[in-house]
Amino acid sequence: MMSSRTSFSVVHGEPELVVPAGPTPRELKNLSDIDDQEGLRFQHQVIMFYQKSHVMEGKHPATVIKYGLAEALVHYYPLAGRLREWPNRKLTVDCSGEGILFVEAEAHVSLKELGNSILPPCPHMKELLLDVPGSQGILGCPLLLFQVTRLTCGGFAFAARMNHTICDSLGLVQFLTMVGEIARGVSISQFPVWQRELFNARDPPRITYAHHEYDETKHCSNKDTMDFDQMAHESFFFGPKEIATLRSHLPQHLRKCSTFEILSACLWKCRTKALGLEPNEIVGLSPFITARGKVGLHVPNGYYGNAFAFPMALSKAGLLCQSPLEYALGLIKKAKAQMGLEYVKSVADLMVLKGRPKYKTKENYLIGDTTHVGFYDVDFGWGSPIYGGPAGAIPFVSFYGRFRNNEGEDGVVVPILLPHHVMKRFLFELVKITSEVPVGLSYNKITNRSML
Known part of the structure; x- marks a missing residue:
């Protein structure tokens, strides 16, 4: 079982932008007043590790997932946009279709060698989720960054970084579920709903709890x-x-x-x-x-x-x-x-x-x-x-x-x-x-x- 201090080499491909596979509306969409609070203006990281599958023999996970991302972004097109800030620190998504960041990588290590180091706090996040220069900001930067790292055993790591103002963990999983369904060629089980006004302040606003x-x-x-x-x-x-x-x-x-x-x-x-x-x-x-x-x-x-x-x-x-x-x-x-x-x-x-x-x-x-x-x-x-x-x-x-x-x-x-x-x-x-x-x-x- 690999120690968290053991190092291994990772070869990263050039970061690229994955854009929606089809045309999407060009519009401005306001985030909710829950979304744009200061405490959610950060980049949240998650990671998933997958074992080798004989069913997917000969298929590269990065290629499969990138295809699913592009197709899913047609439905989740705000995720391919960029945030702007208006007066009173109000955040808006410019649905520009510029895309999300994607990195393909190869690591000279197996899941067995990684052992329990796949668990949080994963000591290998810097290798498994490349910190692409200029992408860390909340405003004007890609809202999502994904890295697919193929391992020597045939498995792979899928790491994600999301701007937490755009969605919560359930929202991210909902998006990735659609990506997976498209990648597997099965019917889409759930389409996205925006409706951020559900979590907007009242007019006039009034604080009724001791927060x-x-x-x-x-x-x-x-x-x-x-x-x-x-x-x-x-x-x-x-x-x-x-x-x-x-x-x-x-x-x-x-x-x-x-x-x-x-x-x-x-x-x-x-x-x-x-x-x-x-x-x-x-x-x-x-x-x-x-x-x-x-x-x-x-x-x-x-x-x-x-x-x-x-x-x-x-x-x-x-x-x-x-x-x-x-x-x-x-x-x-x-x-x-x-x-x-x-x-x-x-x-x-x-x-x-x-x-x-x-x-x-x-x-x-x-x-x-x-x-x-x-x-x-x-x-x-x-x-x-x-x-x-x-x-x-x-x-x-x-x-x-x-x-x-x-x-x-x-x-x-x-x-x-x-x-x-x-x-x-x-x-x-x-x-x-x-x-x-x-x-x-x-x-x-x-x-x-x-x-x-």
Whole structure:
């Protein structure tokens, strides 16, 4: 199994623009007031790894996928455009048809040699997703960058970088699903829906919730929460045993809570303990909650814009650390329960009234769950990926991903980014809460199972 430090050579082809395969409208289309908030003005990376398929023998994945991209862009033509910014920082897509970036590459390594390094935080992202000069900007740059890297075993890596203002993870998967259907020659199952006005501010705008997730950051003297010069980027695997142990900490009537809820409660508590905050400091957890399927929101099938909010659970650090796990769980459930039409409209109104601010990061931890997004359903002809999801964490934000480990267990992999000294304390707290036996007897075992 390859160490994350082992290097291998990658030969990159020249980056090219893939344009829609047919004519598309030339028009300006406004993003929603949820889309263009400051916190989504970044490039989000995901990666998928596919094994060799005898059915696709003799076919080059880059050629197959590039064909599917060009055809799918006829339907998703705004993705081939460029962003402009108008007064009040309003973003608009110029549907110019200029295209998306595509890179073809060959790597002298096999999936077997890569081993667990395919998981977040993937240490090979610089090789598997070329940082094309001049493409990183939010305005006036390609909205998507894809790289297909063929491996010596016949499998390949498919890496993607998306401008997060144009779509969320569900929207990206919806687009890639169509790419796969076209590549395989099957019927298209879902056509795109724009309708960004669904998530626009009201007229006149009015903030009706206390949106602590957008509170202005106040100065704090605690160095542990501010010193991010030396960061540790680690991943933790939570299989059935770890989740069952976490549930055993709860009263019987709460044990049917979702995996997302119990895992988020655990991570929030362990992370807060590791940070060593003053007991009276206020800490928060902001779960990304989708608007799709929520009563009153009526998000149509095919909508590929950002359709979520992240209501914030709040607690004093001391109370969170000293209380049983059910305390954190209750706060998360309460925060999630706020999500609905009024809450989303209040967020959109806040964006217009307050200049589209970034979410709060100080003493806040944001968590996104991609386990049900559908990355494992993206099939370009080579079947399901053996891993599909986020490439890693970003400061203050973790993304949950699906994975089956070497023991055949299905579970959740969570990348986390913390200062090195904080990460050591976090691991200690995590071992304590996920272990069925005293820490001294189980520390090494849990470390090996959890850290990938």
